[in-house]
Amino acid sequence: MGRVQISVIGSGAEHERRAEEVGRLLAAAGATVVTGGLGEVMAAAARGAKSVGGTTIGILPGERRDEANEWCDHVVVTGVGHARNLAVVASGDAVIAVGGRHGTLAEIGFALVLGRRVVVLEPGLDAEGVVRAATPAEAVALALEAAA
Amino acid sequence: MGRVQISVIGSGAEHERRAEEVGRLLAAAGATVVTGGLGEVMAAAARGAKSVGGTTIGILPGERRDEANEWCDHVVVTGVGHARNLAVVASGDAVIAVGGRHGTLAEIGFALVLGRRVVVLEPGLDAEGVVRAATPAEAVALALEAAA
Amino acid sequence: MGRVQISVIGSGAEHERRAEEVGRLLAAAGATVVTGGLGEVMAAAARGAKSVGGTTIGILPGERRDEANEWCDHVVVTGVGHARNLAVVASGDAVIAVGGRHGTLAEIGFALVLGRRVVVLEPGLDAEGVVRAATPAEAVALALEAAA
Amino acid sequence: MGRVQISVIGSGAEHERRAEEVGRLLAAAGATVVTGGLGEVMAAAARGAKSVGGTTIGILPGERRDEANEWCDHVVVTGVGHARNLAVVASGDAVIAVGGRHGTLAEIGFALVLGRRVVVLEPGLDAEGVVRAATPAEAVALALEAAA
Secondary structure (H helix, E strand, O other): OOOOOEEEEOHHHHHHHHHHHHHHHHOOOEEOOOOOOOOOOOHHHHHHHOOOOOOOEEEEEEOOOHHHOOOOEEEEEEOOOOHHHHHHHHHEEEEEEOOHHHHHHHHHHHHHHOOOOEEEEOOOOOOOEEEOOOOOHHHHHHHHHHHH | OOOEEEEEEEOOHHHHHHHHHHHHHHHHHOOEEEOOOOOOHHHHOOOOOOOOOOEEEEEEOOOOHHHOOOOOEEEEEOOOHHHHHHHHHHHEEEEEEEEEHHHHHHHHHHHOOOOOEEEEEEEOOOOOOEEEOOOHHHHHHHHHHHHH | OOEEEEEEEEEEHHHHHHHHHHHHHHHOEEEEEEOOOOOOOHHHHHHHHOOOOOOOOEEEOOOOOOOOOOOOOOEEEOHHHHHHHHHHHOOOOOEEEEOHHHHHHHHHHHHHOOOEEEEOOOOOOOOOOOOOOOHHHHHHHHHHHOOO | OOEEEEEEEEEEEHHHHHHHHHHHHHOOOOEEEEEEHHHHHHHHHHHHHHHHOOEEEEOOOOOOOOHOOOOEEEEEOOOOEEEEEEHHHHHEEEEEEEEHHHHHHHHHHHHHHHHEEEEEEEOOOOOOOOOEEEOOOHHHHHHHHHOO
16 A cells, blocks of 8 residues: 555644644654645644655645645645545545544544544644643644554 | 525434434425434434425535435535535534534534534533523524624 | 425536526426535526426535525535536436536536436537437426436 | 646556656656545556656545555645546646546536636547647646646
8 A cells, every 4th residue: 555644634823733743743753644635734744754755645625726835746636625525634534633623623523533533732622522732742743653 | 695594514313313303393384404414413403394294405524416315306516525624614604513523513614614503502512602492492583683 | 305306507607598497497307406605607507497486406515505596496515626517416306408618528528427318408518429419308307307 | 836746646557657748747847746646547646746846735635644546745635526636636736637527527617717727638638628649758848837
């Protein structure tokens, strides 16, 4: 099946630093980082992965490739708007949520429907069925464990 | 814009009676009842609406019209799997959640992203940004108020 | 399964008169007319159906119900952009194409993938596997025959 | 924007050899090969790309990553069924069609809607607005020209 793919979801500028650390640790462990390809948490996670030479995939809601942030190695342009959230979480062997609001809630719901482990990095959204992590390192470990 | 459309989302056989009452009250108030077109809460809400001569729309995830329950007057076959959840909530002028698990959580997230009021009938899922109702009558009143 | 649903697809202002006639004849025969809910051929088919008291469904690509034309009784807001073309043809027991360009070609392809009969009203698009009709009356008869 | 991405679409076991050659030439020119991730033409194009050390992306219709063929380096799991065809062509800076039937017709339609150049390798599907190529080398040259 090729390399492990972990999806990093979420939003909020105040969460970028933690998202970048999550991306960096995932890439250092050899996992490909999958995100929604746009700004804030998505860009930060991809930037963190690229800072250590990792591989990143951005899955966009719109119809144009150039809407992706510059840290996406591979860009998938879905054209299906918010329904691309389903593709983002379905493409991960596990999912890590960093911050986030309503769109992230939709992604968590879909990930759980599909049986993907969802790790919520504290402080984060509440949802039944997720696993919670206190630090980026713990979140990455829990995600990689589920992906194995 | 034609008649008010209210989406009823959720799942769980134990919630069918309340869903049927929600559907009945919505139809009695002249609203079209939109659901995901399948079983349990979706079927119950549509059945309630039909019991008083209401109008119902079922929005299916699969590719075949005959997967809809028998209480759907109009059937939309989306072919997009769980991404049809986006269509279910987007098609409502407001949304009422009755029971439900992960798929309902995804729908609540999408509804809030799109700015639709989400009324959660107690006991129901927790999510920031929703309005809570103690009874089917209150849920219907709150949904119709937002749709007005 | 409720009433027969026939999807009318296509585009081009020069085809509106024929689309309106198709919508009128479908509604007169008791079929619900399904369209993409926007302008030109979509609006004309729905207008034709309403001119004889028929029932219409509009399936929109965007996220707002008020983008539907005024002849849609029931509006489904998919939020999935051009992927709503799949829903438009999947929701018909058969499909009639009036005029059209690239988007209509995508719809014809999807309809054939799903095993729906596609009737192309002359002059219309070329595609292997479709049935061709010389007049609106013949197109409607061929669509209703497949839907039966 | 990173490396050029070219989508290869189509189907039919009898077209696999030409698809493999297209994949090989695209990869040799430094382009990432995007496909629908499943069998026949999709697998052949990816296999060709990998035979010269290229990079491949597979965009799946289902909900499981392990449905991808073994030549996909990066797998996007869309969960949206045939609507993933939109993502396949939208993710290419240009599109090459090799063989194919109804699903490919839908993809050609979508690619043209989105303004992507579509190169049809002869013998191939007919559609207004596409560019035709007599050989895999010519198809690749025409696709790369449009992507530049």
